[in-house]
Amino acid sequence: MRASLLQIAVDEDESVHSRRRRVASLVREQAGADLVVLPELWTTGAFAFESFEAEAEPLHGPTYELMAEAAADAGVWLHAGSIPERVPAGDGSSGGGALYNTSLVFSPDGARAAAYRKIHRFGFDKGEAVLMGAGSELVTVGLPETTLGLATCYDLRFPELFRGLVDAGAETLVVPAGWPERRRAHWTLLARARAVENQAYVLACGTAGAHAGVPQAGHSIVVDPWGEVLAEAGPGEQVLTVEFDAAKVAATREQFPALKDRLLGLETPRR
Numbered sequence: 001m002r003a004s005l006l007q008i009a010v011d012e013d014e015s016v017h018s019r020r021r022r023v024a025s026l027v028r029e030q031a032g033a034d035l036v037v038l039p040e041l042w043t044t045g046a047f048a049f050e051s052f053e054a055e056a057e058p059l060h061g062p063t064y065e066l067m068a069e070a071a072a073d074a075g076v077w078l079h080a081g082s083i084p085e086r087v088p089a090g091d092g093s094s095g096g097g098a099l100y101n102t103s104l105v106f107s108p109d110g111a112r113a114a115a116y117r118k119i120h121r122f123g124f125d126k127g128e129a130v131l132m133g134a135g136s137e138l139v140t141v142g143l144p145e146t147t148l149g150l151a152t153c154y155d156l157r158f159p160e161l162f163r164g165l166v167d168a169g170a171e172t173l174v175v176p177a178g179w180p181e182r183r184r185a186h187w188t189l190l191a192r193a194r195a196v197e198n199q200a201y202v203l204a205c206g207t208a209g210a211h212a213g214v215p216q217a218g219h220s221i222v223v224d225p226w227g228e229v230l231a232e233a234g235p236g237e238q239v240l241t242v243e244f245d246a247a248k249v250a251a252t253r254e255q256f257p258a259l260k261d262r263l264l265g266l267e268t269p270r271r
């Protein structure tokens with residue numbers, strides 16, 4: 001498979017409207033790839049909390065429209081990163097009016113293949129953690145060659161989420177992010193850990209640039225099921241393209257069957 005991770009620079013000197021159009025062109029340029037991946041909240045920036053409300057869009061909004069069209073034009077599976085999604089008030093759902101950090105995946109004909117609402121919100125008692133609602137559903141997407149498991153940024157710190165995805169059949173874990181430069185060492189370490197412990201590919205796509213005073217780490221990374229780094233970006237905007245053998249997941253799990261030794265149902269010790 002060939003995957004291209006688009007490590008987009010998210011700076012305040014470019015409008016959301018211009019960035020959408022620029023990113024759509026970049027996606028079109030990836031014709032020939034099997035899978036294209038964008039970062040988390042690349043329209044606003046993951047730390048531009050004050051823009052979430054103003055730039056929030058319905059699931060089927062301007063970003064959806066442009067990305068669906070770009071995926072179809074390029075003929076690629078597109079993980080379009082995430083958007084600040086607003087659930088319309090009064091739509092009858094329990095989340096009516098709320099914001100979510102929602103990832104979108106499109107198939108090569110431009111149809112929506114999946115939407116994933118980020119489960120672990122970042123910020124403790126500030127920022128995303130108070131401005132957005134939490135998702136509650138694990139999401140996998142079947143491609144012809146592999147099954148994707150979806151997670152977003154801070155989710156990377158929660159191994160139980162990834163185990164759930166593996167139990168649901170995931171072989172390639174896709175993690176769009178807006179990871180800050182300050183904790184870049186954690187990003188690389190956790191991406192490799194999730195790959196090794198789950199014997200899966202990890203495709204982790206971050207942003208470049210700086211927004212709301214937070215310099216971004218860049219350094220998008222692709223790790224194979226043995227924990228080897230197949231490709232790693234630098235700090236700036238970059239298209240990181242990698243070829244990988246999807247069958248290596250099954251081969252690794254068969255040759256070194258550690259996942260079969262999981263001890264389920266362990267009780268938490270009483271204090």
Ligand SMILES: O=C(O)CCC(=O)C(=O)O
Nearest residue numbers: 046122153154178179183
């Ligand atoms: O966990 C981290 O260090 C970064 C997480 C983050 O920036 C996010 O989820 O938006």
